Structures are given as C-alpha cells and as structure tokens.
Amino acid sequence: MTMDDIPVQVLMGVFQEIDIMNRLRLARVSSCWKDVMSSPSLKKALHMDFSEMGCLNKYPSAASTVHSTGSRDESSMLGLLDQFGRCFIGHRIQSTPPHGSTRDVRYSFTGLMRFVTPRTRVLYISFAPYQFPVPEVDPVGRRYRIAIANWKFWAQKFTRVVTNGLAYAPGDSVTHLALGNFWIEGRPDLWINFKYASLRANELARDRTLGLTRVALKGCRFLLEARFWANDLVAGTLEQGKTDLVPLHGCVFQSLPNSYPDYIHVTDEVVELYIQDPPKTEKTMLRIFDKYSADLTDEVIEHIRDRLPDLMNRPYLQLENEMWTSKLRRMEPELFGGQSDIDLRTVEWKLLKKTTIHFFLSFWRVFRPDYQVFVNEFGSLVFHTVAQERVF
Amino acid sequence: MSTAASSSTSETIAEPGLKIKVSTKEGEVFELDEKVAKMSQVIRGILEDLGEQNGGDDSVLPLTQVETRIFRKILVWLKYHAGHDKEEAPKAEEDEIIARFCEEIPEWDQKFLNVDQAVILEIMLAADYLDIKKLRGLCCKTVANILKTKTVEQIREMYGIENDFTPEEEEEIRKQTAWCEDEPPRQGSNH
Numbered sequence: 163m164t165m166d167d168i169p170v171q172v173l174m175g176v177f178q179e180i181d182i183m184n185r186l187r188l189a190r191v192s193s194c195w196k197d198v199m200s201s202p203s204l205k206k207a208l209h210m211d212f213s214e215m216g217c218l219n220k221y222p223s224a225a226s227t228v229h230s231t232g233s234r235d236e237s238s239m240l241g242l243l244d245q246f247g248r249c250f251i252g253h254r255i256q257s258t259p260p261h262g263s264t265r266d267v268r269y270s271f272t273g274l275m276r277f278v279t280p281r282t283r284v285l286y287i288s289f290a291p292y293q294f295p296v297p298e299v300d301p302v303g304r305r306y307r308i309a310i311a312n313w314k315f316w317a318q319k320f321t322r323v324v325t326n327g328l329a330y331a332p333g334d335s336v337t338h339l340a341l342g343n344f345w346i347e348g349r350p351d352l353w354i355n356f357k358y359a360s361l362r363a364n365e366l367a368r369d370r371t372l373g374l375t376r377v378a379l380k381g382c383r384f385l386l387e388a389r390f391w392a393n394d395l396v397a398g399t400l401e402q403g404k405t406d407l408v409p410l411h412g413c414v415f416q417s418l419p420n421s422y423p424d425y426i427h428v429t430d431e432v433v434e435l436y437i438q439d440p441p442k443t444e445k446t447m448l449r450i451f452d453k454y455s456a457d458l459t460d461e462v463i464e465h466i467r468d469r470l471p472d473l474m475n476r477p478y479l480q481l482e483n484e485m486w487t488s489k490l491r492r493m494e495p496e497l498f499g500g501q502s503d504i505d506l507r508t509v510e511w512k513l514l515k516k517t518t519i520h521f522f523l524s525f526w527r528v529f530r531p532d533y534q535v536f537v538n539e540f541g542s543l544v545f546h547t548v549a550q551e552r553v554f
Numbered sequence: 555m556s557t558a559a560s561s562s563t564s565e566t567i568a569e570p571g572l573k574i575k576v577s578t579k580e581g582e583v584f585e586l587d588e589k590v591a592k593m594s595q596v597i598r599g600i601l602e603d604l605g606e607q608n609g610g611d612d613s614v615l616p617l618t619q620v621e622t623r624i625f626r627k628i629l630v631w632l633k634y635h636a637g638h639d640k641e642e643a644p645k646a647e648e649d650e651i652i653a654r655f656c657e658e659i660p661e662w663d664q665k666f667l668n669v670d671q672a673v674i675l676e677i678m679l680a681a682d683y684l685d686i687k688k689l690r691g692l693c694c695k696t697v698a699n700i701l702k703t704k705t706v707e708q709i710r711e712m713y714g715i716e717n718d719f720t721p722e723e724e725e726e727i728r729k730q731t732a733w734c735e736d737e738p739p740r741q742g743s744n745h
Contacts, residue, residue: 163672163673163675163679164675164713164714165675165714165715166713166714166715168675168678169682171682172678172682172690172694175682175690175694176694176701178694178698179654179694179697179698179699180698180701181702184701184702187706188701188706189727190706190727191706191709191710191717192710192715192716192719193718194718195715196727206651207651207655209655283648284648284651284655286655286656337648338651340652340656342655342656376652378655380656432653432657
C-alpha cells in the first residue's frame with residue numbers, strides 16, 4: 163500500500179487537515195498532489211497557522227503563491243485579515259526581536275491571505291501558545307505584566323478587526339470561525355463586536371447578512387477585567403490610548419487583586435459561541451469562567467461583604483444598586499430568581515459563583531474603597547483620591 | 555496496535571442483541587453486534603435495504619475490499635468506540651470540520667494508530683470504503699500530522715511516490731514555494 167493507491171477524495175481528506183503553509187510546500191511532491199492541493203473544494207476549509215509569524219521568510223509574498231484565488235472582488239476577506247495581520251505583526255515586532263521590517267511582514271501576510279476565497283466556509287486561525295518570559299505561577303512578575311500588556315493591546319485589536327471585517331465579507335462566505343490559542347477580551351467583547359458588525363453590515367446592504375454563525379475557541383485566554391462591561395454597560399465607552407484604561411459608569415478594569423491572573427486560560431475544552439443564540443453563548447461562557455477562574459480568598463469575600471452595605475447607603479449609587487441586584491437575580495437564579503427585593507447586606511457571598519463575585523469586584527467603588535465619589539456643580543461624577551483627581 | 559488500545563475493548567462491547575455477519579476479502583466471517591456493525595454507514599445502509607428482520611439469519615454481508623488483518627483492527631476500534639462514544643446528533647459538515655480542526659486526537663486513538671504507516675493508509679482506505687467517518691477523519695489527521703513533519707523528498711521516499719515533474723516544472727515550483735521549504739530561505743525571497 164502506497165500513497166498512489168489512495169483515491170483522490172481520501173487524499174483530499176488528508177490535505178484538508180493540513181494548514182495552508184504546508185499545503186503549498188507539499189504541492190511539490192508530485193503533479194497529482196499539486197492538482198489535488200489546487201482543487202477549489204479544498205478551499206472550503208482553511209487552516210492558517212501563524213505559529214512562526216516571527217520568521218518572515220516562512221510566509222509567501224502576495225505575488226509568489228502557487229494557487230490563484232481569482233479576482234480581488236472574490237476575496238474581500240483579504241482586507242479583514244490583512245488588518246488583523248498588521249495588528250498581530252505590530253505586536254510581535256514590538257515584543258520580540260524583529261526578523262525584518264513591518265512592511266515585509268505585511269507583504270508576506272497578504273500573500274497568505276490570498277487563499278481565502280468565497281468558497282471558504284470554515285476558517286481556522288491559530289498560532290503556538292504564547293510562552294511567557296516567567297512561569298505562570300508568578301503572574302505578578304514585572305515581565306509577565308509587560309507581556310500581558312502587549313497581548314491586551316493586540317487581543318482587543320484582533321477581535322475588532324476580525325468581527326468588523328467579517329461583516330464586510332461576502333455574506334455567504336465564512337460561516338464558521340475557529341481561533342486557536344488566542345487572547346480574547348472577554349466573552350461580551352467578542353459577542354458585542356460580532357453583533358455590532360452584523361448590524362453595520364445590514365445597515366449598509368439590506369440584502370446582506372452576516373454569514374458567521376459559529377465561533378469556536380480553542381486554548382484561548384479570556385481577559386477577566388473586561389468580562390462584564392459590554393453586558394451591562396454601553397459598548398464602546400471604554401476610553402483607549404492612555405496609560406491606563408478609564409472606567410466609566412463605575413466599572414473598573416484593572417482592580418482585580420494582584421494575586422489573581424489577568425486571564426482565564428481555558429486549556430482543555432473548545433468553547434463554542436453560537437452567534438445567533440446569545441443566551442446559549444452566555445451560559446457557556448459563565449460555565450467555563452466558573453470552572454477555570456482562580457479561587458477567591460476569604461479576604462476578598464470579607465471585603466465585598468463589608469463594602470457593599472456601605473455603598474448601599476449612598477443615594478447617588480441607587481442605579482448601581484438596582485443593577486447589582488438585577489445581576490444577582492440573573493446570575494444566581496437558584497438563590498435570587500424569585501426575589502423582588504434583594505438586600506445586599508444579607509447576601510451570603512460565599513455561596514455565590516466565582517463569576518458573580520468577579521462581577522462585583524469589577525466595580526471601582528466596590529474594590530477601591532479609598533476612592534470617594536462626588537457630584538460636582540456641573541453634574542459630573544468626580545472621583546477623588548489622596549493622590550489623584552479625575553473628572554468623568 | 556498497542557496493548558492498551560486492544561486490552562480495553564473486551565469490556566466495552568455493546569450489549570448483546572442482533573448479530574450481523576460480515577465476510578472479508580479472504581472470506582473470513584465475523585459476527586458483530588448490531589450497534590458495532592451500524593457504525594459503518596455502508597453496513598447500516600445494506601441492513602436497511604435488506605430490512606432488519608433479515609439481519610439475524612445466516613446471510614453474510616460481503617466486505618470485498620477489506621482484508622482480514624485490517625478488518626480485525628477496525629473491529630477493535632469499532633468495539634471501543636461503540637462502548638465509549640456518546641450518541642451525537644448528526645453534525646453539519648462545517649461543524650465536523652471545526653471539530654476536527656480544534657480537537658486533538660484522543661489518547662486511545664493515538665495509540666491505536668501508532669502503527670506502520672502503510673497500515674494506517676490501509677485502515678484509512680477501509681474506513682473510507684466502510685464509510686466510518688470518524689475513523690477516516692482520525693486516520694487523515696494522523697497522516698497529515700506525519701506529512702507536516704517531513705520534507706518533500708522524505709515523503710516521496712516514505713510513500714514511494716514518483717517525482718513526475720520535469721526538471722523545469724520542478725524548478726518553477728521550487729521557486730514559487732521557496733519561502734516555505736525546509737531549508738532556510740534566501741534573504742528577500744518573499745519579494
């Protein structure tokens with residue numbers, strides 16, 4: 163038995179499992195393999211592996227590809243993925259010794275993106291798990307923090323580029339997207355981006371809808387800090403471009419205890435997001451967050467128990483109180499589902515899910531008792547600390 | 555096949571029920587539990603065509619393309635998975651592809667397929683003939699994983715594939731794919 167005995171349709175099954183880079187490389191084995199590799203039906207599902215993105219010369223230039231993918235009009239995914247590549251590459255070049263210029267990398271990346279065609283239904287984008295400069299058991303180390311900061315920047319860009327780009331891709335093109343070893347800015351961020359992208363696409367062309375129906379995430383990390391913001395607050399209100407992110411509406415993104423890792427790393431399961439079924443997606447994400455989140459210490463529980471009753475007495479926090487109790491009903495239906503009035507002072511915090519506790523911890527006022535909040539003469543909320551004053 | 559893979563199968567056979575007889579290319583007859591047999595869509599189809607009432611008689615389904623030594627291996631796989639796999643609703647093709655992309659080959663299956671590469675190809679071919687999608691997919695992924703680690707020349711030698719390109723054609727392809735070859739690419743080859 164040799165490979166020559168394998169029928170073409172079985173051979174295609176093998177090649178389907180191979181990423182684009184290796185498909186191109188193996189096209190040189192024989193004319194039969196070259197023909198099979200060039201088959202349009204093989205473009206239905208593409209795996210792009212960027213594990214060696216740092217090695218520029220490992221990637222094809224826009225002009226050096228063996229397989230033609232048709233006209234530019236047929237591959238409007240290119241723009242999306244090119245943008246993604248720029249963001250990704252931009253990060254890699256900043257955080258690792260550069261192997262070439264950004265321009266070179268973009269050129270190579272564009273070449274690889276040419277393989278996405280209107281035939282492409284399934285797209286799997288992956289790269290090797292990021293190796294931290296320090297062991298993950300020491301998540302508060304300085305170098306770890308720098309690495310995290312770099313990845314945060316990139317991860318956020320990535321979700322926006324991919325989701326917005328998909329909205330402008332042919333409506334019936336990619337329906338299934340899988341991401342391997344990516345860093346995601348929390349479930350809501352991803353979801354909101356997809357939803358926003360879908361709305362934009364529909365605004366622009368009534369007869370076109372977002373083709374994407376399912377996203378699978380393998381080995382991804384989910385940023386804890388941004389988990390809940392889009393769920394309860396208005397998406398897009400987070401200010402960017404500053405040394406630290408500015409919290410709005412009382413939600414804070416950088417105040418989890420230092421002993422906690424910034425990300426939840428879901429290692430051993432594939433997380434599936436059903437774009438057209440948000441409740442199912444939310445349920446899935448809450449389940450995995452609860453499963454993989456770090457355990458909460460007694461000190462944290464005690465802090466919340468002491469802090470919230472104090473906040474409840476402040477009249478300007480009435481809206482927050484309503485939101486918090488509403489969130490308790492939603493996240494803990496077994497405990498609070500039927501209760502019309504919930505007194506936060508009587509909640510048994512230890513009984514709650516980790517995700518519920520994290521939700522409360524993500525509020526500035528809950529976790530930063532040293533901050534005082536006032537309403538100034540212009541009606542703005544003012545945060546005061548000993549060292550700093552900010553007006554929102 | 556590993557000992558681990560074969561030893562755990564005896565306790566996982568489906569509950570006794572209807573027995574299905576099949577014969578291999580050499581004419582050897584095997585008796586399979588219905589659940590095990592129906593993991594092959596080909597056998598399932600034949601049974602449905604015949605009507606299930608005939609399944610318990612002495613009729614033997616001929617599997618003329620499958621050698622006995624390969625069928626024995628496939629039987630081990632079928633019995634193990636009949637006992638361990640959960641019933642799943644049929645998936646859309648795209649969902650199946652996503653699952654294959656994202657999921658690693660389970661440890662048991664890795665051991666099962668840790669055999670000579672010619673044997674993997676034979677199992678893959680038989681799985682295709684019998685229409686056992688999951689086994690076929692596992693074989694494809696295993697072969698793909700092997701291919702990814704080999705150079706073009708190693709693959710030709712390993713599988714006895716003739717290089718049928720003319721020197722000019724090969725040079726042209728080599729130029730086009732220089733950036734992804736195993737040897738360090740020339741500086742600026744991507745321009």
